[in-house]
Amino acid sequence: MQPLTAERRYPMQVGPMQAMLQTGPQGGRGPARRDPAPTRAAYRMQRLWLTPAFRILLRFGLPVALVLLLVGGWQGSETRRAALIAWAGGLRDTFVNRPEFRVSVLQVTGASPALDAAIRGRLAIRLPISSFDLDIPAAREQVQMLDAVASAEVTVAAGGVLSVAIRERQPAMIWRRGAELDLLDPTGRRVAKVLARSDRPDLPVIAGEGADLAATEALAIVAAAKPVLSRIRGLVRVGERRWDLVLDRDQRVLLPAREPVRALERLLALDKAEDLLNRNILTVDLRNQLRPTLRLAPNALREMRRARGLATVESAP
Numbered sequence: 001m002q003p004l005t006a007e008r009r010y011p012m013q014v015g016p017m018q019a020m021l022q023t024g025p026q027g028g029r030g031p032a033r034r035d036p037a038p039t040r041a042a043y044r045m046q047r048l049w050l051t052p053a054f055r056i057l058l059r060f061g062l063p064v065a066l067v068l069l070l071v072g073g074w075q076g077s078e079t080r081r082a083a084l085i086a087w088a089g090g091l092r093d094t095f096v097n098r099p100e101f102r103v104s105v106l107q108v109t110g111a112s113p114a115l116d117a118a119i120r121g122r123l124a125i126r127l128p129i130s131s132f133d134l135d136i137p138a139a140r141e142q143v144q145m146l147d148a149v150a151s152a153e154v155t156v157a158a159g160g161v162l163s164v165a166i167r168e169r170q171p172a173m174i175w176r177r178g179a180e181l182d183l184l185d186p187t188g189r190r191v192a193k194v195l196a197r198s199d200r201p202d203l204p205v206i207a208g209e210g211a212d213l214a215a216t217e218a219l220a221i222v223a224a225a226k227p228v229l230s231r232i233r234g235l236v237r238v239g240e241r242r243w244d245l246v247l248d249r250d251q252r253v254l255l256p257a258r259e260p261v262r263a264l265e266r267l268l269a270l271d272k273a274e275d276l277l278n279r280n281i282l283t284v285d286l287r288n289q290l291r292p293t294l295r296l297a298p299n300a301l302r303e304m305r306r307a308r309g310l311a312t313v314e315s316a317p
Contacts, residue, residue, distance in 0.1 A: 097130055103160050104128040110166040114192075115148050119164060122146060131156045139164075147190045172219060174200060176207040176234070188215035208237025217260070221245065224261045227268050228277060242287070251277065254285045263289060 038046070048054050075081055104127055108116045122142050125134075136154050143152040143164060153165040169191045171183035183191040183200070190212075194200055204222045211218065218235050221243060225232055228247065236244040242257040245264065256263050263286040271277045276284075283295035 101131045102128050103131050103134065103156060103162050105159075105161045106164070107157075107161050108164045108166065111149075111168055115146070115166065115168060118146055118148075119143055119166070123164075125162070127162075128160070134162070148192055150185075171200065171203060173215060173222075174203050174205045175212055176205055184212055184215055186216065186219060188212040204232065205234035206237065207234060208240075210240035211235070211237040213240075214243075218243065220261050221255070221264060224264050225268070227272070231277075247277070251281060252283050254283060254287055256287045256289060259289075267292075 075084075106120065106123070106125060106127065108119050111119060122145070123139055125139075134156065136156070140152055140154040143149055143154065143166070148169050150167045150169045152167075153163075155163050155165075157163045169185040169189060171191045172186045173184050174194060174197065175182045175184050175190075181194045181197065183194055183203070184206075185191055197205065204218070206212075206215070206218050214237065221235060222229070222232065225245065231247045231249075231251075233246045233248060236246060238244055243255045243260055245253040245255060247253070253264070253267065267276070267284060267286060280297045280299065281294055282297050283293075285293040285295070
């Protein structure tokens with residue numbers, strides 16, 4: 001016959017009191033079971049380990065602090081410090097002075113012979129030299145400080161060549177300042193000094209205070225005066241606000257401060273129709289565009305009066 005109660009497949013869990021009652025005071029049934037709950041210290045340690053800052057400090061901060069402590073202790077000796085510095089300096093010199101880093105040639109492109117010599121004198125680089133010892137930005141600034149240099153590119157090319165590519169300013173006029181003559185580019189920037197006007201007869205001459213600041217306008221006036229270009233002696237800046245066009249035979253055209261090119265074009269149109277500038281005239285005043293004024297030479301005025309029957313007899317001395 002089968003028993004009326006089924007056999008337990010899993011053991012029944014009992015509490016501590018029940019276990020003590022079952023085992024008895026003498027522990028007849030065996031040792032007491034271990035409590036699985038962690039201790040208070042273990043619980044706090046687990047909670048602390050879950051903190052990200054603590055994990056980072058323990059994994060990285062502690063090794064770094066240990067290494068720094070060891071290095072600091074080793075560096076406490078002055079002899080060891082000097083030996084380390086000497087070793088590092090020798091290692092750097094060995095690397096820097098390798099042949100592939102050596103610069104032996106200075107090449108200047110885009111510059112005239114005079115500017116080439118000026119650039120080499122300004123840089124004053126003693127070759128050969130390591131590329132690590134070159135200050136490329138400082139060298140470019142030194143080159144661009146020259147008046148004749150519009151822009152410069154300084155690079156270290158293959159083969160140990162220090163390449164200096166120059167865009168040179170092109171002179172467009174001569175600025176006379178007393179006894180000095182300076183070459184200016186189309187924007188009025190100084191290019192170089194010239195010793196005599198005959199050195200650059202192909203360039204127009206400007207004079208007067210502030211003439212360099214209105215160089216663009218001066219070039220426009222010269223371009224508009226192309227029909228009488230061979231007669232132009234120069235432009236004079238008056239009052240830092242307007243120009244006088246000086247021609248040969250001591251003729252002078254007084255241009256207005258506003259729209260001087262248009263005023264000159266009207267005068268040249270009148271000259272083409274009436275041959276005005278070839279007459280015995282000293283000054284053509286165009287400052288008042290509504291009423292141009294002519295100033296005749298003294299002999300021309302006497303002849304005009306004689307032609308009109310207005311000549312007077314000069315008294316004897």
